[in-house]
Structures are given as C-alpha cells and as structure tokens.
Amino acid sequence: MKKTALVLAIALASTTAVQADPVTVYGQLNVSAQSSDEGEGRFSELKSNSSRFGLKGDFELEHGLTLVYQVEWAVDLADVSGGExxxxxxxxxxxxxxxxxxxxxxxDTALKDAQGKIDLFSDYEADVKALWRGEVRASDSVTYYTPTYNGFGVHLTYIMEDAADAEDAFSAAVYYGDENLKDSKYYASVAMDSDVAGFDAMRVQAQGKLADVKLGAMYHTQENIVSGLEQDGWLLSAAYPMGKTELKAQYQTLEDDDAVSVGVDYKAGKNTTLFAWYSSFNFDMAAPDRDYLAVGIKHKF
Known part of the structure; x- marks a missing residue:
C-alpha cells in the first residue's frame, strides 16, 4: 500500500507542475471481459491488458544537448490489488x-522494440510473447538510437551483468521507415538478441500498406542457451479499415504450435476504442489447446 501511495503521490505532484515544466502525464486504460478455456474448462474473467500510466519529458541543456526521461508503471484495473x-x-x-x-x-530491448506495430494483438492473449521468446524489458540496460539517415536507423541495447557470476547481453536492430506507416508506406527491420534472458534470437519483419490494407510479416528463430534447443516460427497479420471500424486477423507459429486470432476495433472517440477478438492456440502435445473470446474498451490519455 505504501508503494502504491508513493507512486500516486509522485504522479499527482507532477501533474500540478505541468504548466511550469515540460512534463507530460499519459496513460492507457484497457480492460476486457473475457471467456477463457485453458484446457480445464471454460471460465469468465476481467483482464487488464497492459493498462499503464507514466510521466515523460525533455529539457534543453547546453551544447546542443537535451535531457530526456520517462517513468512508466503498469496498473491492473481488474483483479490485482494492494502492493502488487x-x-x-x-x-x-x-x-x-x-x-x-x-x-x-x-x-525494451532492440529486438522487442523492432517489431513496430506488426503484432496486431499486442497486450492481449495472442501477443507474440505467447509463443516466442525475446519480448524482454531489460533492467540495468543502456539503450542507444542512432540518428536516422534516408529512413534507416540503428537501435542497440547493452544489458549489464549485475552480478560477478553473470554474463552481459546484447540486442541490436536495423530498421527502415516509420512503424506507424504515416511518414512512409513501409516499415522493415532485422533484429537479434545475444544471451538475453537465456536465449539467442533473430527476427526479420516488415509491414506495409496495399491500398487500404495493412499487411505484416515476421520470421523468428530462437535458441535456448542452456539446452541448445532451436525453434523457428513466423507470423502474418492483416488489418482492413472500414470507416471507424477496423477488421484484423493474425496467424503465428513456433514449430508445430500455432495461434489464430481475429478481431474488430471500433473508434468510439478520438482516444477511445471498443474492441472484440477471438484467439485460439493449438499446441503439439506440450500443453493443452486453449481459446479466448473477449470484448472490452481501451482509452488513451
């Protein structure tokens, strides 16, 4: 409770300073009512889908430098209370x-960040992390973004050992274009992890617009550092806008495991989206198949 009160006090204090300093208070509230079947029978639940709030800003310094910062927290609006x-x-x-x-x-590591907006079901059950390794938010990390040149840029992550008997780790990505597909019609990247959270990984991914349809594709390979097990997978995604409504679909694999998702988003306001989606997972012996059906609301501020 003390932790929660402290965080909220910081947020409120920063809000009052918005007029004096270049501080932005932002967030996302995303909650769905969900019907889930994970192999032991169907049940209903409320899910908070990576709801979050944070503070960010920048300050001009001398010699052409700018200080930048961001402090962001996840908040569970559905079923977790207290200090957690x-x-x-x-x-x-x-x-x-x-x-x-x-x-x-x-x-976020360079490999995680490099996926852009290709994963159309990010933050939900069919987020790419459900099947693939590499979705790491690294502590003790140094992140570097190069300036972009003719649409190309590089993102590097160095993760410090943090202990005498540990190993450092690296993540790197080369990307082209605008991940939001506003400044360019295409986005592409190649990314790799070296010994990040116990895995080596590599991804090649691209997204673009064909008429009004957004099409995305990702190829992923991962290797467990300890066991040496290597696995490959791929993902295809598509989104089609119809006025305030967007229809979307996605298919993801890892060896013989796969996930199929379909969904619809409705823009109810500038910052508010109503949504519904269905995801089905098919596992090859290692785990029971599972499926999910959800309806919910997302609001950004």
Whole structure:
C-alpha cells in the first residue's frame, strides 16, 4: 500500500507542475471481459491488458544537448490489488543530440522494440510473447538510437551483468521507415538478441500498406542457451479499415504450435476504442489447446 501511495503521490505532484515544466502525464486504460478455456474448462474473467500510466519529458541543456526521461508503471484495473497492483515498465533518463539518443535504465530491448506495430494483438492473449521468446524489458540496460539517415536507423541495447557470476547481453536492430506507416508506406527491420534472458534470437519483419490494407510479416528463430534447443516460427497479420471500424486477423507459429486470432476495433472517440477478438492456440502435445473470446474498451490519455 505504501508503494502504491508513493507512486500516486509522485504522479499527482507532477501533474500540478505541468504548466511550469515540460512534463507530460499519459496513460492507457484497457480492460476486457473475457471467456477463457485453458484446457480445464471454460471460465469468465476481467483482464487488464497492459493498462499503464507514466510521466515523460525533455529539457534543453547546453551544447546542443537535451535531457530526456520517462517513468512508466503498469496498473491492473481488474483483479490485482494492494502492493502488487502497480509494477514498473520502461523507466529511464538520458541525453539526445546530433549523435542520436542514449537512455539509461529499464527499457525494451532492440529486438522487442523492432517489431513496430506488426503484432496486431499486442497486450492481449495472442501477443507474440505467447509463443516466442525475446519480448524482454531489460533492467540495468543502456539503450542507444542512432540518428536516422534516408529512413534507416540503428537501435542497440547493452544489458549489464549485475552480478560477478553473470554474463552481459546484447540486442541490436536495423530498421527502415516509420512503424506507424504515416511518414512512409513501409516499415522493415532485422533484429537479434545475444544471451538475453537465456536465449539467442533473430527476427526479420516488415509491414506495409496495399491500398487500404495493412499487411505484416515476421520470421523468428530462437535458441535456448542452456539446452541448445532451436525453434523457428513466423507470423502474418492483416488489418482492413472500414470507416471507424477496423477488421484484423493474425496467424503465428513456433514449430508445430500455432495461434489464430481475429478481431474488430471500433473508434468510439478520438482516444477511445471498443474492441472484440477471438484467439485460439493449438499446441503439439506440450500443453493443452486453449481459446479466448473477449470484448472490452481501451482509452488513451
């Protein structure tokens, strides 16, 4: 409870300072009513889908430098209370200038960040992390973004050992275009992890617009550092807008395991989306098949 009260006090204090300093208070509230079957019978539940709030800003310094920071927390609106309700997400401080941008703290790795918006069911049961390794938010990390040149950029992550008997780790990505597909019609990246959370991994991914349809594809390979087990998979996604409504579908594999998802989003307001989706997982012997059906609301502020 003390942890929760402290975080809320910081957020409220920062809100009052918005007029004096370039601080932005932001967040996302995302809750769904869900029918789930994970192999032992169907049940209903409320899910908080990566709901979050945070503070971010920048300050101009001398010699063409700018200080940048972000402090973000996850908050569970559905079924977790007390001291476990609020947990840390990306939290860093850094500098940017003509050399690019350096961030120190807790941050998504280059491989995780490089997927852009290709995963259309991110934050839900069919998030790519359900089948693939590599979705890591690394503590004790140094993140570097190069300046972009003709649409190309590089993202590097160095993860410190944090103990005498541990090993450091690296993640890197080269990307092209705008992941939001606003400044360019295409986005593509190649990314790799080296000994991140016990795995080596590599991804090649791209997304683009064909008429009004957004099409995405990802190829993924991972190797367990200890066991040496290597696994491959791929993902295809498509989204089609119809006025305020967007229809979307996605298929993901890892060896003989796969997941199929379909959904619909309705833009009820500038920052508010009503949604429904269905996801089905088919596992090859290792785990029981499972499926989920959900309806919910997402609001950004």
């Amino acid at each position: 309700n609020i947990t840390s997400r990306n939290q860093y401080v850094g500098l940017k200038g003509n050399f690019g941008q350096v961030r120190l703290g807790r941050h």
